[in-house]
Amino acid sequence: EVPLVESGGGLVQPGGSLRLSCAASAFSFTTSWMTWVRHVPDKGPEWVANITPDGSGTYCVDSVKGRFTISRDNAQNSLYLQMNSLRVEDTAVYYCARDFDWGALDIWGQGTTVIVSS
């Protein structure tokens, strides 16, 4: 059983929107901080956003503030990333991951690719 499975990536035009989903299983999702990280080949990964276990607190990197929203549904064991006003520079592989210790991400999904291009 794969603990984290992302979906929702694809090709979108600049200015468009996408909603990424991450389905969790085989660990205690409801008590876990969760994170989205994105990675462009040949560059270091970029931490995008994280969310507290109960969803009451969210934090985003400045480059996506006002455009991306992280959320979760603990009843569905699911994490989401709503991405609006997409830019070419948002093109990356997006991973969801569990944060068990202040940025120590111990469980990762397989990633979903987002391509922003006209």
Added chain:
Amino acid sequence: TVMTQTPLSLSVTPGQPASISCKSSQSLLHSSGRTFLHWYLQKPGQSPQLLIYEVSSRFSGVPDRFSGSGSGTDFTLAISRVEAEDVGLYFCMQGTHTPRTFGPGTKVDIK
């Protein structure tokens, strides 16, 4: 917090040691007294995996040939005897300051 790594690429003979340096633009010592510097390896075709957390704690299942050290702004990941399965991209990442930030990565391959 800007993270830098050196070298950016490393070619190692199997059985030989290797080390990667990671430096942060500000101290990673948290007010709690803990230092949230972590190391990851992304093997070809795979998602990143956690190797070391909080500078020197080896994550579950990580071979003991991997070790981490350092404090403040200077950190090192060492591999005592490199094996073929260790090839990939190594990243440091700080969790002390928001936003969390990663280093640019060090590509390790086998000679």
